[in-house]
Every structure is written in C-alpha cells, then in structure tokens.
Amino acid sequence: MAKAFASSGDTEAKAETFVELAGGVYALTAEGDPNVGAIEGDDFLVCFEARATPVAARRWLRQLRERTDKPVRYLVLSHYHAVRVLGASAFDAQEIITHERTRELIAERGQADWESEFGRMPRLFEEPDSIPGLTRPTLTFSDRMVIPLGNGRDLVLQYCGRGHTAGDIVAWLPQERILFAGDLVEAQAALYTGDAFHDDWTSSTLDNVAALNAEALVGGRGAVAQGAGAVEAAIAQSRHFLDELRRTVGDVHGKKGTLAEAFQAAHAALVDDFGGWPIFEHCLPFNVQRYWDELDGIDWPRIWTAERDREVWAALQDQ
Numbered sequence: 001m002a003k004a005f006a007s008s009g010d011t012e013a014k015a016e017t018f019v020e021l022a023g024g025v026y027a028l029t030a031e032g033d034p035n036v037g038a039i040e041g042d043d044f045l046v047c048f049e050a051r052a053t054p055v056a057a058r059r060w061l062r063q064l065r066e067r068t069d070k071p072v073r074y075l076v077l078s079h080y081h082a083v084r085v086l087g088a089s090a091f092d093a094q095e096i097i098t099h100e101r102t103r104e105l106i107a108e109r110g111q112a113d114w115e116s117e118f119g120r121m122p123r124l125f126e127e128p129d130s131i132p133g134l135t136r137p138t139l140t141f142s143d144r145m146v147i148p149l150g151n152g153r154d155l156v157l158q159y160c161g162r163g164h165t166a167g168d169i170v171a172w173l174p175q176e177r178i179l180f181a182g183d184l185v186e187a188q189a190a191l192y193t194g195d196a197f198h199d200d201w202t203s204s205t206l207d208n209v210a211a212l213n214a215e216a217l218v219g220g221r222g223a224v225a226q227g228a229g230a231v232e233a234a235i236a237q238s239r240h241f242l243d244e245l246r247r248t249v250g251d252v253h254g255k256k257g258t259l260a261e262a263f264q265a266a267h268a269a270l271v272d273d274f275g276g277w278p279i280f281e282h283c284l285p286f287n288v289q290r291y292w293d294e295l296d297g298i299d300w301p302r303i304w305t306a307e308r309d310r311e312v313w314a315a316l317q318d319q
Helices: 054-064 100-120 198-210 228-254 259-274 280-295 306-316
Strands: 017-022 025-030 033-040 045-048 072-076 095-099 139-141 144-150 153-159 169-173 178-182 216-219
Touching: 017 216, 025 054, 033 169, 033 216, 095 100, 100 139, 100 306, 139 144, 198 228, 198 280, 216 228, 228 259, 228 280, 259 280, 259 306, 280 306
Parallel strands: 045 072, 072 095, 095 139, 178 216
Antiparallel strands: 017 025, 025 033, 033 045, 144 153, 153 169, 169 178
C-alpha cells in the first residue's frame, strides 16, 4: 500500500508543552510540530516564528498572554517556509525581521512554497482562509543584529551561514546562554533539507552554531535541549543526519546510479536512528532530490511546487 503523501495522513493534534527557560524566556513545543518562542524585554516582547496561520498563532499567543501583556515589538522569522511565517498578522508586531536573503526568497518562491506546504502538511494550516497573504519583512540584516532588551541584556540575531535555507538566522541570548536555532538544529526530529545547502550546513554553519556554546537550545522541532550536553547532542544528531544523507546519496551518484537507488540507500542508512522521529518519511524523498541536484551542480534550490512535490513523491516514496 502506498504511503500517504508527505504529512497528509497526519491528522492527530499534538500535545503542546509551554516551557519557561529563564525569567521571561519562553518556548512552546508540540511533539514534532514547529516550535515557537518569545523573549521579554523591559516593556516589549520579541516573538520567534509565527506558525502557519493566524488562528494557530493566536492559540500560542493566548498561552503567552497568561504570563505577560507586553506588546510584540519584534517578530523574528528564522527563514521563509510557510509553516513558520504565514501566521504573522496575529502578532501585530511593529517590525518583522528576517535575513535579507529571506526577503528575496519570499519574493521569488513564497507563493509556491505556501501551496506546496499546504499540500504536504494540511493539519498545520488551521483555518487557512485567515491568512491575509504572504508575510514580508519590514527589517532585514546580513550578518548580525542586536536588540537591546533592557537591564544590560541583549538578544543577538545572527546569520551562521547557508543551511536549511539560504537565509536561516538564530536568536541568541548570551547572558542566559539560550539559543533559538530554528531548523538549523532539530532535537529528536528528522531534518528537512529540500531547500538546503548540505555541505555548508554540516560544516561551517553548524560549527558556527556550536561555537556559541549554548546551554539550552530550542530547535525547529522536538523538545528543548536543556544543558550543554543535550545541546551538543542535538547538534551532533543534526550533523550525523546530514552526513549520512550526503554519504549515501553521494555514493550512488558517484557510481552513476539512479535517484531511486539513492533514496533506497539513504533510507536504509537513516531509518534505524531516525525513522521513528517526526516527519522522517515525509522529508526524505525531498531531501534526497535536493542533494542529488547539488551533486548535479544545481547550487540554488529548485522551487518546490505542489505539482513537483507529487512527482518526486511518486517517483521515490511510493515504490
């Protein structure tokens, strides 16, 4: 029997867990659904990620409002993917911040990505008619941006290099040593690499993330990594996933094999360690296709459309 396309068969709501990581530093995780976070400044909030729709975002905001009534001054989006950004209108933020490359990606492929992700993960798009349109940043930066929080505290937004996309950023609290890593790191959740730069990500980009020496890390999905050892393990797990994907697909490509053979090799190598983790089966066909493209010399990721998604899935996962 063919597997349900991507996450279209995942219809069960996930239990949400609200975590206070330090005074005024919050995260919400949901059993492998996309994580979100918030940081209190003296008289304002910085929110990190926006969820897929305003309705979904408001459910997070209701929980946040049980702790603080400060207005959202900044909404920080780690990258352009629809499930991270299309709920932005719910926050009434004064500014929406992304990397400058993310602004370009939204303009280039935001609509196609919206349609693609809606088809792949329909459960996350609660009341999709509530989405007013594409989310576009009002502030961008290239390398580093500092938001003073008051009382000597700063929030540092940093570009660590090409990885999950061309424009991923992290949010770093140096005083508390807490890192919101977006989808550059996952804690016990499979990586999505369909728009990735695999070689950069597993080397210099993750090296830059690790160099921050965080003592708590909120990844894009999965539980919060608490303690330096858990943070190191999450980064190592993410690197191992990437390295095994690169090794297996690279071997088949180098031997002039087929894309289907590369998928089978990658699946066999990864399934024991990662197969039980969220979105593993969903992601792998798209991951393999993207790295195959890179090996073919296609540096800039091809745009995923709803039609292309189905074609790749049928060619690989429906075997």
